[in-house]
Amino acid sequence: MRNDMANILGFKAWILAARPKTLWAAVGPVMIGTAMAQGEGLAHGPVAAACLLGAILLQIGTNFSNDYSDFMKGADTPDRVGPARAVASGWITPSQMLIATWVTFSLAALVCGYLVMRGGWPLLALGAISIAAGLAYTAGPYPLAYRGLGDLFVLIFFGPVATAGTYYVQTQAFSWAPVLAGLGPGLLSVAILTVNNLRDVEGDRKAGKKTLVVRFGPKYGRFQYAACVVLASAIPYAVVALFAPMRGNTLMSCLILFAAWPVMRLVFTRTGRDLNPGLGMTALLLLVYSMTFSMGWLMPAP
Numbered sequence: 001m002r003n004d005m006a007n008i009l010g011f012k013a014w015i016l017a018a019r020p021k022t023l024w025a026a027v028g029p030v031m032i033g034t035a036m037a038q039g040e041g042l043a044h045g046p047v048a049a050a051c052l053l054g055a056i057l058l059q060i061g062t063n064f065s066n067d068y069s070d071f072m073k074g075a076d077t078p079d080r081v082g083p084a085r086a087v088a089s090g091w092i093t094p095s096q097m098l099i100a101t102w103v104t105f106s107l108a109a110l111v112c113g114y115l116v117m118r119g120g121w122p123l124l125a126l127g128a129i130s131i132a133a134g135l136a137y138t139a140g141p142y143p144l145a146y147r148g149l150g151d152l153f154v155l156i157f158f159g160p161v162a163t164a165g166t167y168y169v170q171t172q173a174f175s176w177a178p179v180l181a182g183l184g185p186g187l188l189s190v191a192i193l194t195v196n197n198l199r200d201v202e203g204d205r206k207a208g209k210k211t212l213v214v215r216f217g218p219k220y221g222r223f224q225y226a227a228c229v230v231l232a233s234a235i236p237y238a239v240v241a242l243f244a245p246m247r248g249n250t251l252m253s254c255l256i257l258f259a260a261w262p263v264m265r266l267v268f269t270r271t272g273r274d275l276n277p278g279l280g281m282t283a284l285l286l287l288v289y290s291m292t293f294s295m296g297w298l299m300p301a302p
Helices: 001-016 026-041 045-073 092-118 121-136 152-159 160-171 176-181 183-199 201-208 213-218 218-242 248-259 260-267 272-298
Strands: none
Touching: 001 045, 001 092, 026 045, 026 176, 026 183, 026 248, 026 272, 045 121, 045 218, 092 121, 092 160, 092 248, 121 152, 121 160, 121 183, 152 160, 152 183, 152 213, 160 176, 160 183, 160 248, 176 183, 176 218, 183 213, 183 218, 183 260, 183 272, 201 213, 213 218, 218 248, 218 260, 218 272
16 A cells, blocks of 8 residues: 555656646647648648647656756755755655656657658757757756746747747648747747746745846846737737738637736736746646637638
8 A cells, every 4th residue: 555655646746747737838839830730731630749749748858857957956945935846855866857857858859750750851950959958948067047048948949949840840831920920829938937937036046047037036027927928919910910811810819918817917916936826827828829829720711
């Protein structure tokens, strides 16, 4: 019985380390890229599934790497106000987390190998860069998150790269429309990160983790969050105006600006661990945004 309980707790620790509430950041851009490919009549089910699996594995691998690296760098301490981290809590040893990081990225590389057979060398380069960036987020001699570059990383790789890459590998063609459309989920992924950085600002400052919120202060962080949501709501207008006037139904996703009001209020009025619900709420905003954009793109023109 004791061994069974230990196994259950161990499994739960790995689930928590994967940070499932924020994995919609990987799902959203793939959903939009696939919808845009389907709009051309060129969606490919197995390839779309591989893109989704690869994106999720990349995000989980990055989360595992962060769990390990933040602990080793002293950013995760017993005083942490966010959800407990697996290594810092002693649920998983550093060596186990390091092995899991490499296993997860290796699985992502295998998925990428299938996509390379479909999309050629651009997908090879994209996959290699994505894995390298995931590792460099908090690891290595120049960790991006510790230099205030985490927001840019998230915007690019959870936005245009994932969306346009998903579109390209299914259609075998490049288009600027999914690049622009990808800024929507990218900006909302940055909003998720901003909530995280606002919550952890004091701990990050002590650990020398110079996020943009640490560099410029919580007021800047709250402004950044609001700007991300507002700009994301404007992206569908830009996509329709520049590339797809017949896809006006996708403007439904602009309603995210109104749906964001409760979490916007939370971000502007709460601090510390009271911001924890904002992570999941913003991730759900990203999911709803991606679903409404995708459904609108595929609906018949009015």
